[in-house]
Amino acid sequence: xxxGLRRFWRSTRTARAISIVSFLVGWQxxxxxxxxxxxxxxxxxxxxxxxxxxADTLAPETVYQAFxxxxxxxxxxxxxxxxxxxxxxxxxxxxxxxxxxxxDFVVVGLAMPSLVxxxxxxxxxxxxxxxxxxxVILASVTFVIINVSEGVRAVPKDLLDMGRAYGTSDLxxxxxxxxxxxxxxxxxxxxxxxxxxxxxxxxxEIYASTSGAGWTIRFWYDARRAQGVIGxxxxxxxxxxxxxxxxxRRLSDRVFRWRxxxxxxxxxxxxxxxxxx
Amino acid sequence: xxxxxxxxxxxxxVTSDSTVVALENASFEASGHVFVSIVGPSGxxxxxxxxxxxxxxxxxxxIAEITEGDKKARNGYVFQAARLLPWRTVMDNLLFVQKDxxxxxxxxxxxxxxxxxxxxxxxxYPGQLSGGMQQxxxxxxxxxxxxxxxxMDEPFxxxxxxxxxxxxxxxxxxxxxxxxxxxxVTHDVGEAVELSNRMVIFGQGGRLREDMKIDLPFxxxxxxxxxxxxxxxxxxxxxxxxxxxx
Ligand SMILES: Nc1ncnc2c1ncn2[C@@H]1O[C@H](COP(=O)(O)OP(=O)(O)OP(=O)(O)O)[C@@H](O)[C@H]1O
Ligand SMILES: [Mg+2]
Numbered sequence: 231x232x233x234g235l236r237r238f239w240r241s242t243r244t245a246r247a248i249s250i251v252s253f254l255v256g257w258q259x260x261x262x263x264x265x266x267x268x269x270x271x272x273x274x275x276x277x278x279x280x281x282x283x284x285a286d287t288l289a290p291e292t293v294y295q296a297f298x299x300x301x302x303x304x305x306x307x308x309x310x311x312x313x314x315x316x317x318x319x320x321x322x323x324x325x326x327x328x329x330x331x332x333x334d335f336v337v338v339g340l341a342m343p344s345l346v347x348x349x350x351x352x353x354x355x356x357x358x359x360x361x362x363x364x365x366v367i368l369a370s371v372t373f374v375i376i377n378v379s380e381g382v383r384a385v386p387k388d389l390l391d392m393g394r395a396y397g398t399s400d401l402x403x404x405x406x407x408x409x410x411x412x413x414x415x416x417x418x419x420x421x422x423x424x425x426x427x428x429x430x431x432x433x434x435e436i437y438a439s440t441s442g443a444g445w446t447i448r449f450w451y452d453a454r455r456a457q458g459v460i461g462x463x464x465x466x467x468x469x470x471x472x473x474x475x476x477x478x479r480r481l482s483d484r485v486f487r488w489r490x491x492x493x494x495x496x497x498x499x500x501x502x503x504x505x506x507x
Numbered sequence: 508x509x510x511x512x513x514x515x516x517x518x519x520x521v522t523s524d525s526t527v528v529a530l531e532n533a534s535f536e537a538s539g540h541v542f543v544s545i546v547g548p549s550g551x552x553x554x555x556x557x558x559x560x561x562x563x564x565x566x567x568x569x570i571a572e573i574t575e576g577d578k579k580a581r582n583g584y585v586f587q588a589a590r591l592l593p594w595r596t597v598m599d600n601l602l603f604v605q606k607d608x609x610x611x612x613x614x615x616x617x618x619x620x621x622x623x624x625x626x627x628x629x630x631x632y633p634g635q636l637s638g639g640m641q642q643x644x645x646x647x648x649x650x651x652x653x654x655x656x657x658x659m660d661e662p663f664x665x666x667x668x669x670x671x672x673x674x675x676x677x678x679x680x681x682x683x684x685x686x687x688x689x690x691x692v693t694h695d696v697g698e699a700v701e702l703s704n705r706m707v708i709f710g711q712g713g714r715l716r717e718d719m720k721i722d723l724p725f726x727x728x729x730x731x732x733x734x735x736x737x738x739x740x741x742x743x744x745x746x747x748x749x750x751x752x753x
Contacts, residue, residue, distance in 0.1 A: 392590040395561035395582065396604035396652065406603055410594040488594045490634035 270457035278457040279464060289449050289458075291441060293465060300431060300443040303359070307366025308427050314367070315374025315419070322375065323382025332375075339372030344430035352438030362434040362442065369430030370423035377422075381415030413485055421478060432466075443469075509575045509655035509688045510538030511560065516569035516713070518555055529555040533569070533713030537705070540686040544699035546741075547709030547716075553692045556713055557584070557658045560690070575655040583649030585659040589641035591633040597644050598629040601651045619651040620644070623677060639670035646674070650681060657682075657689045664694060675702060679725065696745070700738045701727045708748065716748050 238244055254272045261271045270278075282293040291299070321328045322336075347368040355361035385408050393403040435444025443462070450458025518530040530552040537543050545553050558564040559571045561584045573580040591600045601616040602608055620626050623643040625636075633641050642662065649657055663671040679702055682689055693699050699706050700721060708717035719741075727734045 388586070388588070388590050389592060391558075391563045392584070392586065393603070395558075395563050395584040395658075397562070397581070398604065402603075406592060406595065410592070413594075488596075488632040488634065490632070 268454070268456050270460060274457045275460050275464070278455075278461040282461065282465075288453075289446050291446055293443075293446075293462075296441070296443045296446040297465070297469060299441050300435065303362045303442065304366055304424065304428055304431055307363040307431070308370050308424055310363070311367045311371040311374050311423060311427065315371045315423075316378050319375045319378025320382055322379035329379065336372050336375050339368075340376060342369075344369045344426060345433050347430050348433035348437055351434055355438070357438050357440060359439075361438040362431055365430040365434035366427040370427035373423035373426060374419040377415040377419035378412070381412040384415070385411050417482060417485065424473075428470075508539050509573060509580045510536070511573050511656060511688065511690065512536050512570060513556065513560075514570040516556070516559065516571050517567045518552070518559060518564065519567045528712060530559075530566075531712035531714070533709075533715070535707065535715055537688060537690065539688060541705055542682055542689045542691060542703040544703035544706045545690065545692045545709060546694065546696060546699055546706065547713075548711070549694075551709045551711050552713035553709060554660050557660050557690065557692060561658055573656050580655035581652060583652055583654035583657045585645050585649045585657070585662040587661045587664060589633070589638075589645040591641055591644055591648075593633050596630050596632055597625065597636070600633065600644060601648050604648060604652055615653075616647075616651045619647040622650070622681065623647045639666050639674070642666060642670075643674065643677075646678070646681075650685070653685075654687065657687050659689065659691045661692055661694060663698065671698075676726070678702065683725070696741050697729055697738050700734055700741060701729055706741065708744065710748065717744055719744075 258271050258273060261269055281287065285292040285294065287293070289296075318332070322332055323329070344365070348365045351361040351365040351368070355364060389407050389411075390403055393407055431442075432444035432447070435442040436448045439445045443466070447459060447462040450462060513533055513535040516530050516533040517528070520527045520529060533552065533556060535556075545556075547553055555564065556571070559566050560573055561582050573582060575581070591597075592603060595603060597620065598613070598616060601620070602612070605612050605616070617626060617629060620629055623646055625640060625643055625647065628636060628640065628644075633644065636644065642665070646662065649659075663674055666674065675698065682702075689703075691699070691703060700723075704721055706717075706719050706721055707715060708719075710716040721737060723733055723737060729735070729738075
């Protein structure tokens with residue numbers, strides 16, 4: 231075999247591509263043998279997604295509108311979660327009493343399935359914009375609180391002492407020592423808070439909304455259009471990947487430029503809380 | 508001329524279940540162009556003394572002050588670990604402890620980086636430097652504020668023998684050049700004999716047990732007979748004082 235071909239054959243990327251292609255081919259070939267109309271072929275799913283991307287859809291919202299609506303709710307809800315969570319996290323990290331007082335609530339909040347938040351919000355607030363946003367807040371705020379409070383406790387005391395020995399001002403130390411050392415924890419809360427908020431949001435839209443990506447996947451489910459459900463599931467994946475590549479990775483490369491090597495583990499701090507349920 | 512004054516100094520650490528007396532009636536003075544080494548058993552309060560002098564800790568009672576003329580002196584502090592901000596470049600680490608950030612200050616920082624042979628690392632992050640280089644940045648930082656007094660807490664004990672040796676030489680040169688007052692805590696009697704012209708031995712609670720002059724000519728080669736002899740004498744004094752922690 232020529233060298234180029236051999237390298238191509240050996241590369242892991244080739245192996246992965248082959249595995250995906252054979253999965254799709256197997257799927258395509260298997261479907262006609264099954265006695266059901268509810269499993270679409272990959273071709274049908276592709277056709278559906280392509281039509282959606284051209285904004286040609288039977289649903290009340292195009293894929294762009296649906297995701298824009300959901301994104302707006304996610305950002306609003308998570309923004310509020312930050313506004314609530316950061317001060318509480320700071321207080322919990324700074325004062326043992328506050329920590330003792332709130333600890334159990336936060337742990338319960340972390341462990342609560344997003345579905346519960348979605349149901350509660352739907353029950354109390356009904357089919358309004360508010361209930362989706364409140365679900366996002368409830369599903370993400372504990373991640374912000376716990377990470378910020380862990381971060382406060384992990385502020386390097388030796389560096390604060392160093393600053394004090396050199397007679398720097400409090401403000402100077404907060405800006406150059408405390409905030410940078412909190413960044414990995416804020417980042418962890420961003421990543422896991424948004425992920426959990428997003429899961430909650432989709433459920434909230436299914437139960438208590440008439441728009442958004444969650445509601446649209448429900449629309450296809452009610453219409454018994456499996457390619458719609460699977461197509462939307464794939465859109466969710468693409469959406470998550472884009473968010474990871476375009477937002478998180480760039481942001482983290484920028485913020486953590488100082489880390490020795492670029493191919494180190496993700497920027498989550500040791501001790502940051504990443505439970506996901 | 509800077510002077511250090513410690514008088515009947517007491518420091519207690521109160522924790523939830525006990526009270527530790529780190530310093531009890533510690534007294535000690537030094538001023539001018541001296542290099543004072545402080546040695547003593549582990550836990551006798553050496554670091555605590557430097558922390559109080561630098562303002563990190565407050566004394567329980569007694570006096571601990573460093574003055575320059577009739578003002579409070581400006582101290583440089585070199586810690587056992589470098590204590591650099593990992594998220595700031597080497598230059599920004601030096602700027603972090605400066606009063607001003609003007610071009611003149613930058614130039615001065617650059618000069619002190621060059622003094623420890625690290626001029627080329629100004630824009631690197633600490634994580635990109637070796638342990639010895641980081642420690643040198645810590646030393647450059649201490650000198651870059653042009654302090655009246657330099658406090659050093661076992662600054663070379665984490666380094667390998669070769670790096671430690673070259674840094675000791677460097678430190679000696681800088682001390683001769685800048686004529687500062689240096690307070691140097693160490694466990695290594697050889698190091699103390701090599702660098703200092705005065706050596707104090709602390710017992711438990713920071714009580715002054717022995718205060719000796721070391722009148723050997725610089726530079727001192729550890730292999731030199733006179734230096735080796737002095738070191739042996741100090742070690743004997745150690746044994747006589749029976750300082751092994753109780
Ligand atoms: N923050 C603190 N809280 C409680 N106890 C402390 C604290 N800092 C120091 N101590 C105690 O005070 C005593 C003196 O400590 P210090 O660090 O000053 O000793 P040292 O002479 O520097 O010892 P070493 O040579 O091992 O560095 C020790 O018994 C130590 O346990
Ligand atoms: Mg010590």
